[in-house]
Amino acid sequence: MLKITMVGTGYVGLVSGACLADFGNRVICVDIDEKRIEQVARGVMPIYEPGLKELVERNHAAGRLVFTTDLDAAVRDSIVIFSAVGTPMRDDGSADLTSVFQVAKDIAASMNGYKVIVQKSTVPVGTSEEVSGIIRQNLTKDVPFDRVSNPEFLREGSAIEDFMRPNRVVIGVESERAREIMSEVYRPLYLLETPIVFTSVRSAELIKYASNAFLATKISFINEIADLCEKVGARVDTVARVMGLDGRIGSKFLHAGIGYGGSCLPKDVAAILHTADSAGVSLRVISAASDVNASRIDRLLEKLHSEIGDTKGKIIAVLGVSFKPNTDDLREAPALHLMDRLLENGATVRAYDPIAMKNAKKHYGERVAFFDDPYATTDGADACVIMTEWNEFRVLDLEKIRELLRQPVLIDCRNIYRPEEMKELGFRYHSFGR
Numbered sequence: 335m336l337k338i339t340m341v342g343t344g345y346v347g348l349v350s351g352a353c354l355a356d357f358g359n360r361v362i363c364v365d366i367d368e369k370r371i372e373q374v375a376r377g378v379m380p381i382y383e384p385g386l387k388e389l390v391e392r393n394h395a396a397g398r399l400v401f402t403t404d405l406d407a408a409v410r411d412s413i414v415i416f417s418a419v420g421t422p423m424r425d426d427g428s429a430d431l432t433s434v435f436q437v438a439k440d441i442a443a444s445m446n447g448y449k450v451i452v453q454k455s456t457v458p459v460g461t462s463e464e465v466s467g468i469i470r471q472n473l474t475k476d477v478p479f480d481r482v483s484n485p486e487f488l489r490e491g492s493a494i495e496d497f498m499r500p501n502r503v504v505i506g507v508e509s510e511r512a513r514e515i516m517s518e519v520y521r522p523l524y525l526l527e528t529p530i531v532f533t534s535v536r537s538a539e540l541i542k543y544a545s546n547a548f549l550a551t552k553i554s555f556i557n558e559i560a561d562l563c564e565k566v567g568a569r570v571d572t573v574a575r576v577m578g579l580d581g582r583i584g585s586k587f588l589h590a591g592i593g594y595g596g597s598c599l600p601k602d603v604a605a606i607l608h609t610a611d612s613a614g615v616s617l618r619v620i621s622a623a624s625d626v627n628a629s630r631i632d633r634l635l636e637k638l639h640s641e642i643g644d645t646k647g648k649i650i651a652v653l654g655v656s657f658k659p660n661t662d663d664l665r666e667a668p669a670l671h672l673m674d675r676l677l678e679n680g681a682t683v684r685a686y687d688p689i690a691m692k693n694a695k696k697h698y699g700e701r702v703a704f705f706d707d708p709y710a711t712t713d714g715a716d717a718c719v720i721m722t723e724w725n726e727f728r729v730l731d732l733e734k735i736r737e738l739l740r741q742p743v744l745i746d747c748r749n750i751y752r753p754e755e756m757k758e759l760g761f762r763y764h765s766f767g768r
């Protein structure tokens with residue numbers, strides 16, 4: 335049993351902390367947000383993630399998982415310290431490392447013996463070296479430490495399964511001692527024969543960005559093919575499905591629609607472009623993927639305008655606000671970009687989301703009218719736009735929706751309905767690439 339501290343109790347820190355405790359380690363989750371720590375210790379999860387509450391409660395009850403704001407005590411009592419704080423996007427696209435560096439200082443001040451300092455946040459190449467420098471400067475005792483880069487690949491909505499059964503675990507290390515300790519941290523995954531890949535710290539840092547940039551590129555690629563399909567009378571779902579049968583291509587991340595959002599892809603794409611820029615390298619493919627993604631909202635608005643004209647003064651019903659199903663995360667959600675554009679243009683926006691409504695209300699206040707179900711949301715609207723493929727939007731009573739709408743206009747940004755059926759039902763229906 336290893337003693338581990340997880341600094342940052344957000345989407346990544348809380349899930350990783352709970353899963354590492356479930357592996358049999360003793361984990362102390364630390365956060366500066368007192369309310370968050372107090373709530374999670376009482377079993378109130380700060381985020382929506384399927385299965386998380388049960389996992390946290392089980393490990394908390396077994397005494398393997400505890401929550402505190404006392405970083406000092408946690409560090410003293412642990413050999414492995416993970417940092418999983420946020421690294422949001424700055425205006426210039428670079429990663430904001432303020433919290434990462436602050437945590438490094440705080441950890442250093444509490445170090446009472448050898449520690450392995452593990453960077454779990456997504457950070458630009460070279461950050462780990464900077465963090466080591468900060469730790470060295472702020473040590474109060476002359477104690478040794480090793481730095482490790484262990485980027486996280488979990489997806490919100492299936493985070494626990496992703497952490498427990500990952501495609502791979504990447505560990506950037508520089509010493510045999512740290513390598514052995516990290517092997518111990520992930521021991522249960524060895525038993526499941528998960529590929530555990532040891533690399534240099536810099537390679538590990540870049541693997542995370544390159545992976546997310548590739549996924550973003552795949553999405554933008556299929557979205558451009560979707561635009562072409564519309565012009566030449568082909569169907570992107572068929573094209574993508576058959577492309578995906580080629581093992582070299584793979585079927586994942588080939589769903590055309592409104593483009594990518596969320597807390598990771600947009601900011602990680604921006605950050606790798608920023609890193610490349612600083613290094614004097616031009617990443618043209620990734621740059622194009624980012625531009626294509628940014629223009630998806632324009633494509634959606636073109637479709638909307640073609641049906642209802644200018645949106646000024648019109649009522650638009652938005653179904654789904656979170657950036658994808660099974661999360662309440664709104665960061666860079668395409669729905670927010672759409673709603674902002676509609677509000678700017680003087681439209682009345684109504685919205686519904688099964689889980690993310692609380693966060694959405696906090697974000698928009700009175701500017702958007704929120705309703706308790708899809709039917710109340712669409713009642714009297716000029717158009718309905720499906721922005722998130724929540725399961726409940728796949729089984730809507732479409733006849734009812736059509737009757738409630740002032741005009742039978744439905745824009746399906748996730749391609750969840752069949753165009754032929756929607757036409758038969760009397761909708762003026764648009765999806766992407768079909």
Ligand SMILES: NC(=O)c1ccc[n+]([C@@H]2O[C@H](COP(=O)([O-])OP(=O)(O)OC[C@H]3O[C@@H](n4cnc5c(N)ncnc54)[C@H](O)[C@@H]3O)[C@@H](O)[C@H]2O)c1
Pocket residue numbers: 341342343344345346347364365366367370418419420421433436437454455456457486487488489490597598
């Ligand atoms: N969310 C994802 O799906 C995901 C997936 C893979 C990697 N990542 C990466 O993981 C990192 C964390 O992302 P997240 O989504 O979990 O962020 P988050 O915003 O949900 O959580 C960050 C937490 O850190 C806490 N914090 C900030 N400063 C602190 C400090 N000085 N001391 C202690 N706690 C502090 C915050 O209060 C918050 O609870 C980011 O670098 C992100 O890119 C995220």
